[in-house]
Amino acid sequence: MPDVGDVATVQLVVNPFDETTGTTLTVRAPDGTTTTPSTSTADDGQTWTAEVTYTQAGVWLLRWTVTGTGASVDNQQVAVAPTPGAGLTGRVYATTTQLANYLQAAPPLDAARLLLEASRLLDRDFLVPAVYDVDDDGLPTDTEVADAFAEAVCAQVEFWQEVGAETDISGPLQGVAIGSVQLQYGAGDNRSGPSYYAPKLARALASLPSSKFRMTVATGCF
Known part of the structure; x- marks a missing residue:
């Protein structure tokens, strides 16, 4: 499980695939904001990767949209843990x-x-x-x-x-x-x-x- 601040390489394996296969990744953070990091492939369209920086604790949604051969939509959820002790507020009687x-x-x-x-x-x-x-x-x-x-x-x-x-x-x-x-x-x-x-x-x-x-x-x- 990643923590807040982690930079992760996420991937999607497409099958079937050929030179027409392409992908778009939409990343939705827990607060609803979205980003579209660039994707790349090193094996002619079968395996696609992207870098995602997890800036918030909570459940992130990674939505891969595949075009061309192997066209599909794949949703991945990632649970991100907070920095230990972060967000704890209130009166505490012991250390x-x-x-x-x-x-x-x-x-x-x-x-x-x-x-x-x-x-x-x-x-x-x-x-x-x-x-x-x-x-x-x-x-x-x-x-x-x-x-x-x-x-x-x-x-x-x-x-x-x-x-x-x-x-x-x-x-x-x-x-x-x-x-x-x-x-x-x-x-x-x-x-x-x-x-x-x-x-x-x-x-x-x-x-x-x-x-x-x-x-x-x-x-x-x-």
């Missing part, structure tokens, strides 16, 4: 170095994305009713709180690595207390299903003193 130290092992190659997703999960499912001091970027200013958040998201990434699945569905995490708040997930028929939150995530938050981190509701059921 890949912190994750490596937490795991005591090399982090996964997509660690930056996983930490971002875990931070979004923490924001959405745990921190909405929370009160703590933050800076202009919304990050905790207290070192103990920052360390707990880092531990929480690292625990979630570790959990995802163990269960082999990422999901935002609330499983039956029950009986977890964070200050005065009791959190319960997956009530009713869902209580026997799997939990999709790392147990150590909630424990990291529960370890914080109420003077630095507290919930603004008396009870909670997510």
